[in-house]
Amino acid sequence: MAKPKPRTRDADATKSRILAAAKSEFARLGLGGARVDEIAEKARANKRMIYHYFGSKEDLFRVVLEEAYLDIRNAEQGLELDHLPPVEALETLLRFTWQYYLDNPEFITLVNSANLHRGRHLEGSERLQMASRRLVRMVQDILDRGVESGVFRAGIDAVQLNITIAAIGYYYLTNRFTGAILFERDFMEDAALQQRLAFNIDTIMRLVTV
């Protein structure tokens, strides 16, 4: 349906170029460190366009953040974990979360920035709350099925488990620079990454199985 017409003016394309450039700059330097001029240049757009489409630097940050969260939430749903037995489903979610963080390093720094600013830019986002509820329900369902089939113990809070799954991957990756200095290891070496993933799977499995 969509015509591949080579436009010289294309609002949607310009908007998404701005969004991509903003994501990269906000992730690299934080909200305070990113420069609107730099975003405009990287987007091959004009600064005026940023203000035209997004209103302000902070509003642009808001959109970037919400998109980043919705991206991972949608990708999680694409796993279709309800088709898998509980243990496999949980391990698949763990591996996915780890790989997503590795493939999308901007996500982690964007979330850090959002929290440095006390979550102010995400307040009242209905879309995000809906997407998050779906994730919690998905994990709760895995837990329930595991309890029913006798492989998982009862009484585990799905939210706490979700937080823990994210934590053990996220922390390792976000603090890999200071970690490398403190622990005198290369955190990003292939062997180190594999070892960490295995450790994390072990941690979670020991936590949930009977």
Add this chain to the structure above:
Amino acid sequence: MAKPKPRTRDADATKSRILAAAKSEFARLGLGGARVDEIAEKARANKRMIYHYFGSKEDLFRVVLEEAYLDIRNAEQGLELDHLPPVEALETLLRFTWQYYLDNPEFITLVNSANLHRGRHLEGSERLQMASRRLVRMVQDILDRGVESGVFRAGIDAVQLNITIAAIGYYYLTNRFTGAILFERDFMEDAALQQRLAFNIDTIMRLVTV
């Protein structure tokens, strides 16, 4: 020995006032967001003094960061865990780490800032590496004693365990703002904090015990 002379000019006092103000501002707004003028004002000092004592904004950040890390590493050593049986020692370390994060929220945001800048401000800090080595040795010793007495399983990497202990507390607290929005919970309520600490102790104990 130290004379309690009421000085109107006191280099050490001024320096530590600057350091305290800088720590607070860097933690609150990040390296890019913090303002040198604001730090000077909060320290009841002059901006010139900051440049006199610390050279540049980045060098000031460097000192703040190193001090923050050395503080927690010293506090950990004060626990004297080698006097405790392995299970108690590990639980004490866990509770301490959790409480330290709660009592020193600046620590977490400073570490986040350090990693946003790829650890560049901590490079080549011998003091920090020494302090970190002591921590790893301490945990390794707890693990060894636990294996010997038959309560812990063998083959657990002390560094991975250290990272995991930090991760499950750190992530919960640093991402409490976006967490509150996503999961529609108050992360800082007394009951929620207690529940999380209990969950974390459970996670680690299941990970290390046979």
Add this chain to the structure above:
DNA sequence: CTAGTAACGCACCGTTTAGTTACTTTTAAG
């Protein structure tokens, strides 16, 4: 074809920024 509108870009504004210069005041040793 033509007008109206959406997309775009230049050049600038007022403010803020890290860092500096030139100067004064306090301290303490001899």
Add this chain to the structure above:
DNA sequence: CTTAAAAGTAACTAAACGGTGCGTTACTAG
């Protein structure tokens, strides 16, 4: 008391900074 170094201040600068005013160009409905 003298004096020189250390501690402290205010006013300044040059270069960003986020944000805008206003004019121009391409697209499209009629």
